[in-house]
Amino acid sequence: MEKSTYYNPADLAKFGNITEWQPEMGRKFFEYYAEVFKDGALTEREKALIALAVAHAVQCPYCIDAYTSDSLQKGADEAQMMEAVHVAAAIKGGAALVHGVQMMNKAKELSM
């Protein structure tokens, strides 16, 4: 029996199977997805690095595996990949910290 876990690396390859239960929406999603990652105003490598950063921000293990491979394949190096992760970390950290202003506002509102 397959080991029970929330995240199984083998499931990444089965992503396409989501079309089985809703073919129309699934097909449209994958068409859109393929279009998004084509060379355009941004290069394929830049898009892979953005995806890598977002993967870390949303903490999706499938996406981290997929876009680490994809970034390497598109020619990114270690420094670029780690800088992308730092962008995600800065935004995540900044997003938490900027709410400190809300906290300060509320505290001031409630305080003498």
Next chain:
Amino acid sequence: MKSLHAQQHPLADTDYQLAVLNQAEATGAHLPAFATRLRETGLLPLRPTSISVMQINVGKMCNQTCRHCHVDAGPDRTEIMTRETMQQCLDALAQSDIAVVDLTGGAPEMNPDFRWLVEQISALGRQTIVRCNLTIIVANPKYHDLPSFFAQHRVHVVSSLPHFSAVRTDAQRGAGVFERSIRALRMLNEVGYGVEGSGLLLDLVYNPAGAFLPGSQASLERDFKQRLLREHGVVFNSLLTITNLPVSRFLDYLLESGNYTAYMEKLIAAYNPAAAANVMCRSTLSIGWDGQLYDCDFNQMLDLLVEAGAPRHIRDFDLAALSQRAIVINQHCYGCTAGAGSSCGGATVS
């Protein structure tokens, strides 16, 4: 780092390599036979279109020991082509209309008769390509004039540079290789190589430093051109993307790193019928250091000679007979048919 040959590694035995490539059950994966895919594509038996390139491997001796090398080349390899065998290649060339001679190795320049061979090819009015590893140019003062020698004979220089970052290049090719490669590229640029309008062609070869496929050739070329110019003042003509085939030291790397099955699955999933139709073995004849004939340099390193019945040594060269041969295929061939395809000239499908 020693060659697999010097280490007496099991993978130095080509029968063992072929056994690994053909024993899917040992890896627990189902890896369909390449012949089956080719039959489905309507290309079996695979035959030459026309033989337009003679690729001569002048020896396994090299100043580098790259981790991905399918030749298992290195300083400890002594197998090199003699002038007598080179003469047999030239005799074959003279009786054919093959326009291009592609010299590879090892580091072909380390063969003591390398310059003589280039001069003879020039005298026959044929184009020479040299697969230069760059660092050989700065390895010893006796090689410092190679750029001007190449320019004198209008040699088309094709050089490996797996990445525009030192970390990724050195990971594959050895410590300090990036810095020495940049020095050599500047020397080539100085005599006009890669410079617009000079007519001296300098192409770079990108192959992945790991268990993944190359990305888009056009996209990577843009990045390489921008970064090499901006950071090192280096120019070149085209970037050729080449997929690593599971042969010799790259096969060893795949097995040692636990990436073998996933890499083969990746190649198989990316099988492209258009790339299969354009494989380089359909237009190339590969000659080993000892004069034996092969369908490509990868088959050569797996000791897979051209099919029985076709001439198997350059002294018996017969273009008509070789043009009708069935090309020998095996599981490693998936490397040339994945994605945009792969050949010594880069991607085969635009």
